[in-house]
Amino acid sequence: MTARTHDVAAITALGLVVLIWPVGEITLSTALLAILANQIGGIAPDIDQPTAPFWRNLPIGRVFGKTIDKLLGGHRFLSHSILGLVLFGFLAHWLLIFLQPIMPHVNISLVWRAFMIGMLSHLVMDTLTKEGVPWLLPIPFKFGLPPLRALRVTTGKIGETGIFAVLVALDVWLCSTHYNSLVTFLHQHIAR
Numbered sequence: 001m002t003a004r005t006h007d008v009a010a011i012t013a014l015g016l017v018v019l020i021w022p023v024g025e026i027t028l029s030t031a032l033l034a035i036l037a038n039q040i041g042g043i044a045p046d047i048d049q050p051t052a053p054f055w056r057n058l059p060i061g062r063v064f065g066k067t068i069d070k071l072l073g074g075h076r077f078l079s080h081s082i083l084g085l086v087l088f089g090f091l092a093h094w095l096l097i098f099l100q101p102i103m104p105h106v107n108i109s110l111v112w113r114a115f116m117i118g119m120l121s122h123l124v125m126d127t128l129t130k131e132g133v134p135w136l137l138p139i140p141f142k143f144g145l146p147p148l149r150a151l152r153v154t155t156g157k158i159g160e161t162g163i164f165a166v167l168v169a170l171d172v173w174l175c176s177t178h179y180n181s182l183v184t185f186l187h188q189h190i191a192r
């Protein structure tokens with residue numbers, strides 16, 4: 001899937017989780033950082049792709065991208081597995097603990113969860129593509145949905161555009177049906 005679809009999928013997943021398990025009162029900085037972390041999580045697994053937007057936007061990103069690509073075993077390998085989720089989860093956890101002193105009003109546990117939701121949504125979305133995802137590495141089998149490869153989506157083609165449109169429609173529907181709760185949340189639960 002392209003970064004654009006992963007971005008929308010990550011925020012949709014975050015919205016659904018918050019609807020099911022409301023977070024209560026949170027600070028504005030936590031809310032903003034959680035959204036940022038969620039978006040980073042949504043594209044993080046593709047750092048194993050030297051041409052990923054993540055690297056293209058850095059000055060010598062391509063060089064780093066190629067190195068990381070080799071370290072993680074190539075595209076759709078370690079960072080696209082449960083093992084990768086755990087590894088990235090640990091790294092994000094330690095990074096947030098390291099950064100906590102400079103952001104005392106941030107609930108890093110919520111930011112971490114938003115990051116992980118983004119990462120998980122990436123793997124789920126890639127599972128719908130023809131290439132599949134090696135969820136159970138080191139078992140080198142790529143899983144896909146539906147199981148029949150021919151029925152899966154090709155990255156960047158019409159099928160992906162369809163998924164993108166469905167996700168956007170779902171977001172619009174969620175926002176309009178939960179508009180009052182959203183306004184109440186923004187007014188009453190966002191603290192300084």
Ligand SMILES: [Zn+2]
Nearest residue numbers: 001045046126
């Ligand atoms: Zn991917």
